[in-house]
Structures are given as structure tokens and as C-alpha cells.
Amino acid sequence: MHVPPQQSRGELPQRAAELIERLRARGPRVHCLTNAVAQNFTANVLLSLGCTPSMTISPAEIGVFVARADALLINLGTFDRERREAAEVAVMIAAQNNVRWVLDPVFVDRSAARAAFAQSLSERGARVVRLNAAEFSTLSGRSADREALVDYAAFRHFVVALSGKTDLVTDGVRVASIANGHPLMAKVTAMGCAGSALIAACLAVEADAWRAAAAGLTMLGVAGELAARGAQGPGSFAAAIIDALYNLDGETLLREARVT
Amino acid sequence: MHVPPQQSRGELPQRAAELIERLRARGPRVHCLTNAVAQNFTANVLLSLGCTPSMTISPAEIGVFVARADALLINLGTFDRERREAAEVAVMIAAQNNVRWVLDPVFVDRSAARAAFAQSLSERGARVVRLNAAEFSTLSGRSADREALVDYAAFRHFVVALSGKTDLVTDGVRVASIANGHPLMAKVTAMGCAGSALIAACLAVEADAWRAAAAGLTMLGVAGELAARGAQGPGSFAAAIIDALYNLDGETLLREARVT
């Protein structure tokens, strides 16, 4: 599993550039069990890259959607009763059908019940957990430095993707550092959720979860920088980042990526 | 009920142009029992044409909203428990109060439970069922060609409005074909749902459900073409189509409509 740092550094932007073309060519189905605040934006982000999103949260039917999906996102942003039940079903069906999935444990730092639920879900086969520093600290009990991330990923056997000024992505051995992005991204709700959705999309077309996670966050970060160039504020920026993802090609991604 | 094709051809764009003015003059109330992904966009589409949307999904109070509405949309996009209960209430109250309604059986091709529910709902008085080819095939058991649509509409006694490259609208006798629209419409989530909402709005001001359905899809298709002219991608397009609907007048609609 170990890849020497020099090799991974050169490889990641190239892989992200390939994945963006692969998403458009294959149009994977991505089921998103996500919060009501994020549903619309998440669906539009996925559509902009050629994916087919589905968003049902009903425990009665999420199973059939997950079984036929190419990847799954579970986001805990609005943690209502039906979504909790649906998450249990989704994780079980994903395991049975080998559908790879991403967990986005939104705001676990604010609610112990949510943190316990996220912990338990993550142990049931999440390939990637994407979160911010406060969420990481709540789940791992450590502050979100590079070493803690690597230890936690190695111990839990999933990829940890930390969003921040610089995103860090590790599988417990390899560490990618993504310096793309723009401050306006923190001013649009559901931007982190969108990053998790892009990681799920990449998991559908890339077997290496670490590369998939790094690619998803690179796409979003580069699109954010391009979008910010013409934006007047977070309102126009939210539309512009969808446009930027839609127009993003491998060549531009390769040129703009600041991944090491 | 039979109208010779030549007559209907000339009539439909004219009728759509009248209906857009009528919507603005009367401002009908349209209740939308729709999925969480689509709620915001649907409400804004209706507001852009002068309608008053209401969106509650609570079984406890949807009855009073439907009873006072001028039309109803039932969309199955996120098929959660409360929405299923509310749909039962809404359909019953609509029948009692003669409120005409549209069914949008989103993704019935993905879930047998959803398909059965849609089938049963549609038999309880839907005036229009708007769907895509995969959804049509699931409900009717036939592939979505012109003859199958006409047969199904005649058998079921509702108007079938099929979205696709060219939209087809039939009541089992007459068939309208609407060649307006733009590929970016498929890249914005809830665009089909918005079409269904516009059909519901037109049902509120036009007694002939076939003409209403054709008019609603013509408005959306023309607005989509106008919006695409200045859009940079699906993000700016989503805002621009709302603007285009808001600025659309009968004259422009008549000039741009490609309806036969």
C-alpha cells in the first residue's frame, strides 16, 4: 500500500484530471442521504459533473436506491428521525452490494448523540470520512494535526479527508495536501457537503479511496478559485462554482491544482 | 373531444400565450406536495409567473391548504413517510373540493414501492401525469412511443405529459409535440418538477387539461432557451430561467414556441 511521497505528489493532479473525464464519460449514480439544507446544492454539484444524483431519505425505499447506486454519501447535517433510520438501512445495503460510501459527520462537535451515531456508522464500512477540524477532534479525541489524522485513519481503516485552509487527505500511510480553495467557499452553506458528494462520485470511478478523496476535494477547490474570479459575493459565487465545475476539464484541473 | 391536428397546431402557442397573461392576472394558489430537493426552486418558479405557492407537507394541515388552492401538485421525489400520508389526504380533499391536480411520479423506475403508490394515486383523479420515458415505461409496461402514450392516456383518463428532447402531451386523442427546451435543463435538479408545477399552475386557469399541460411545458421550454443564451453553465442557468419566466410575455412565447 505504501507509495513513496514523490510519486504520489506527481500522480494526484494527473489522477484528478483523469477522474473528471471518467465521471463525465460514465455518469455514475450517487445516492445522497443528506440534510435538507444541502440537498438542492448537492444534486446540482453532482449534475454539473455528469453524475446522476438520487436523494430519497425514506427508510422504506432507500435500500433499492443504494443497491443500484455506484456510490453513497451519508451526511448527518439535519439529523432527524427518518434520516437516522434510513442511514442504518443504507449502510447495511451498501455492505451487501459492495457500494462504497462516504460519511460526512456534520456538527458532531455540537451534539454528543450525533457524535455517537457518527462513530458507530463510520465503523460499519465507510471508505472516506470527510470533516473539519472540530468534527475530527470530537471523533478522535485529538487535535487535527497531520499525525493525528494519519493515526486515526490507520486505526479506523478509512480515509480521513480534512477540510480547512489546506485540505489533508490520508489513508494512514499516504498524505495528500490540497492547497486549492477560496475563502468564499466558507460563506456558502453546504459547500463541505458538496465536497463529500464529489468524493462519493470519485469513489464510484476510482478504486483507490485515497486518490478518490483527494481528487474530489481538488475539483471543488479548483472550481472555487475559478468561480471567485468573477463573483461579487457568496450569492453569485454559489452559482459560479456550479458553472466552474460544469466547465472544468482535465487540463485546467492539472494546471490549477496545488496538490502535494 | 377530437380536434383535427391542424387546428390544435395553430391553437396551442396562442393558448399558452394567453395562459401566461392569465396566470399573472389571477395569481392562482398552487399547493405543492413536493420533494425537499425541489421545494425552493419550485416555489420560485411559481412566484416568477405571479402564482402563490404553498408547500406544507404535514398530513395534519395539508387538507386546509389544498381545499383553498386553485391547483395541486403531487411529486414523489423524496418519498418519506409524512409525505405519503399527506398525499393520501391531499388527493381526498382535492376530490371533495374539485381541485385539479398533477402527479409527478419521480423515479418510479427505481423503486417498486414507489411505482405502486404512484399507480394507485394516479387512479384517484389526477388530471395530468408528467414523467420521463423510464418512468412512463414502469407505469404503463410499454416503451414511451407516441402510440403507447396515446393508449395509456385514453385508458387512464388523464393527460400524459412526457418530458424528453421533444415533449409529448396527449389526452388519448390529441397529441401535442413541444420542441422547445435546452440541454442545460437536464443539468439542473428539479427542472422536471418545475415543469409539473407550471402545469399545475396552468390547470388553475385553463379547463382543458391537455392545453394546460402543453402550455406549462411550452413556457418552461421557451424560458430555458432564452436563459441558455447568457448562461455560463447550470448554476447561472438556474437563476436565468427564473428571470426568463419572470420576463416572459405572450408575444415572446408565441414567437419562440415550436409546438405542433
Place this chain on the structure above:
Amino acid sequence: MHVPPQQSRGELPQRAAELIERLRARGPRVHCLTNAVAQNFTANVLLSLGCTPSMTISPAEIGVFVARADALLINLGTFDRERREAAEVAVMIAAQNNVRWVLDPVFVDRSAARAAFAQSLSERGARVVRLNAAEFSTLSGRSADREALVDYAAFRHFVVALSGKTDLVTDGVRVASIANGHPLMAKVTAMGCAGSALIAACLAVEADAWRAAAAGLTMLGVAGELAARGAQGPGSFAAAIIDALYNLDGETLLREARVT
């Protein structure tokens, strides 16, 4: 509590200008129990002014969010089962933790059950109730003129903030009249909800609920006017008002406010 009219007139725009800077400096946490139509737009409006929104509607965990919030919004726009339960919890926890809150009794004029619930909630410690004329009449039993507003606010011991062509804000003694705003604001769903959220944000940084309410509506009205200048319709306007709030500074607010 009485402030002579001349004094309050000069003071309010100045206070609103100070509050907008204070919001950005302090970044208060605002918990929003709001309807699914409004959640995304509301979160983005709060983010644009530097606040940290949280939006969970789960009765099981809303308590911990409210306890740590600096202000709370309860909006009844989609009045489903879980939100009603969560509202009970939120109001109780807000009282225990002295978290000030705003009630937005959306559409109480359409549903008696909703009106009764709103009435009962408002008596449990709401600091501000923001509504339109029809909603006011339903709750108070009087038409929404200045005198009725003052009487109702004095009797109920909360601030009444009436949205309309001119907004009126009264605590039963003082009356502020805000002439800012633009007709396009009525063409974007959840704009009223956004006004209520801004009032909640201002309550987090201003002890005088009347000044907070007037400031919140002034910010939104001024941003609406600025946004309308470049908008092509309600779609581009919805993005532009977020941009305008993001770029709004105290000086501009002071220059543009028409508050007496």
C-alpha cells in the same frame, strides 16, 4: 422604556449600522428551526453577515444546539410533525438558557391548527414576532394598522415586526417605520423568513429587541434595493441580495436607510 419619537428616528439607522459591524465581528451562532423551502436561503443569508447558522430540526438534538446558540428562529413554514415537537423543545431550552428568539408564524391565516400553535408558542417567551398583515390579523383578530400593532405588542409583551410595503416594528411604545425594500423581494420565496433570521441574528448582539428587529429589517430592505439595481428578475435577484448583504457596510446602510 418610552423614547421620544425624534430620538428614536435618528438613532435607528445608526444602530443598524453598528449592528452590522457587530455581527461581522462577533459571528453569533443562530439556530434556525425553519421550513425546508427556506433552509438553504436562510443559512446563506446568515453566512453572508458573518453568522454561523445551524439548522437541525430533530427533537432529539435541537436542545443542545439551542443551548449553545446566541439566538433562535422558529419559523412555521412547513409545519410537519417533527418540527412541531422540536419547536416545543427549542422554546423550553431557550427559556432555560436565556436564548432570545424570534417567531415567524408563516401562513397562520391559512390553517387554524397552525394559528393555535403559533399563538401558544408566542406566549412562551418570543421576543419578536415577524409576520405579514394577513398573519397579524389572524393572530390578533384586528386589521394590521399602526394602532392595532402597538396594542398587540403591548398586550403580548413582544416586539411585533410587520413586513409590508413599509415595515412597521413596535414594542408597544416605540414604533419604527422602515421604507426600504423592493418589489422583487416578494417574488423570491423565503425572503420573509430571511428577514426573521436577520432579526434573530441582531437579537444575538443587541439587548433591545425593538432596535434589533428594526435593524434586521433595515439590513434586508437596503440590501434588496442594492440588489435590484443589477438584477434581471427574481432569479438573479436572489443571488444578488446575498451578495449585497455580504458587501453591506455600516456607511452604506446609514446612507440608504429610510427609517423613521
